[in-house]
Amino acid sequence: MSLEIDDTRAWGPPYAKPTLGKHTTGPGESAYYLAVNRNKKSVGLSFAHPAGVDILHRLVRECDVLVENYLPGSLAKYAMDYETVSNINPSLIYASITGYGQTGPYRDRAGYDVMVEAELGLMHITGERNGPPVKVGVAVTDLTTGLYTSNAIIAALLGRIKSGKGQHIDASLSDCQVATLANIASSALISGEKDSGRWGTSHPSIVPYKAFKTSDGDILLGGGNDRLYGILCTKVGKQEWIIDERFKTNAQRVKNRDVLEQLIENETRKKTTHEWLEILEGCGMPYAAINDIQTTLKHEHVLARKMVQEVDHPTCGPMKLVNTPIKYSVSTPGIRTPPPTLGQHTDEILKDTIGMSEEDIDNLRSEGVVA
Structure with a gap:
């Protein structure tokens, strides 16, 4: 089981139940939320309250993986830092995803995809040959960081099979952005030259x-x-x-x-x-x-590969989502459940995973610990 700790501000209307925290996101953020949260369950929990921290610690005992994206050191005051929870569950894989990592001069800076694209080379090499630098059309550094992190988690789980021990994964947008400069970075390191600049849709060394x-x-x-x-x-x-x-x-x-x-x-x-x-x-x-996006999503090959799947959302009704891209010879992954509303599964998780009674849950809800 995996545990993901998110700030409630990441849950934007109209898909959320704004019971904890202040919701400041708009439709774009809500669409982003829908795109990445299928097959998950949601517990609405205030870990500013000691009883909330106790629940998180009890969940940690049952988890294989914990993923968080707070600034370095931020979770220590809630006793949810790696040092604390690894003592509770020494086999836990704890993945921290930040803008600039747990170390280095920028460790305390908030990191956003577009800022990292700008500062660490991607924006400079993106755009038309004689035009200004531009950002990529999707938050590609966010996405690649998630992919690098998921690979790291799988590697850590495989390592745990041999050692029996968990570990702390330090993943950052900045490091992943530098890594995905790939051959452009290698060329610059070898040549010592600045870079080849922007090429738009052209190839720098192949014509046409x-x-x-x-x-x-x-x-x-x-x-x-x-x-x-x-x-x-x-x-x-x-x-x-x-x-x-x-x-x-x-x-x-x-x-x-x-x-x-x-x-x-x-x-x-x-x-x-x-x-x-x-x-x-x-x-x-x-x-x-x-092609534009609508044409892409209606493309015959995209549909033949079942890359668009319709699910029934409890609040929004039927909706279409992008499916998982990987196909297996035996396993059949897909969208099992729609993205949850905030706190949709609080009672289910607290009852089934850590054995709390309905009375205990009701008391915590009345105190504002859970939602």
Whole structure:
């Protein structure tokens, strides 16, 4: 069992029951909440109250994993820091997710995805070639940090099988952002150069490999080698470009990038995106329409892969959510339960997991300890 400690301000209306804390989030935050909290159960609990801390400690005894995202040291005053709870349950895997980690000069700074994108390189390399830096369209650093942390938790659980001991995982947005600079970071470390800047949809060393305008949208074309470049030329009806001395090799195409890309776009603008998709079907060259989100969620391949699932929410009624992306040969993961309202499962968890009576729960609720 896993225990996740969240501030009630993360539970935005209209999907929450605002019984504890002040709710300041809006529809965007509520949608974010819905996106990441399916298959979870919610206990509304005030751990500013000693009885609330006692409940958390009793839950810790039953848990394999605890995940928290408070500033370093913040939970010590509630006796929910790693040192305290690891004494209660030495096999516990305790994962702390923060903006800048448990150590370092920025450890006490609040961390938000967009700030980390800006400060640690991602925003600088994102955007059009001659345009300003921009943030990624989703909170990608939040997401990658969650993925790194889940991998770390699994590794720690496997380690516990051998050692019998838990451990504290220190995960931060900043570290994960630096890690996901990947080949860009490696190139800069090796070359000593600043970086290659922003490239939009283009590839810095392969031409043609970018998005081109059509008569009604955009299409991404990947002529990644001489053979694929030849297919592109044939499909746009310009076979003469294959033997053009300016474009015969990738090195020459990179040198004459602006000329070739403009020539290609002059052709792609003559047809709709759908027409180009039909022309390119089965050609063997990588290509893709650039779709908006609604088109993506209705895409035939997305639906065939069951990436959209409808569930019945107790407050909102039927709603569609993005499904888990991983398929297994035996297991069948999916959305078992919709995202809970705040405190929806308080009675269930306190009764079934730590054996509290209805009378005890009612008394705690009257005192404002649980909701």
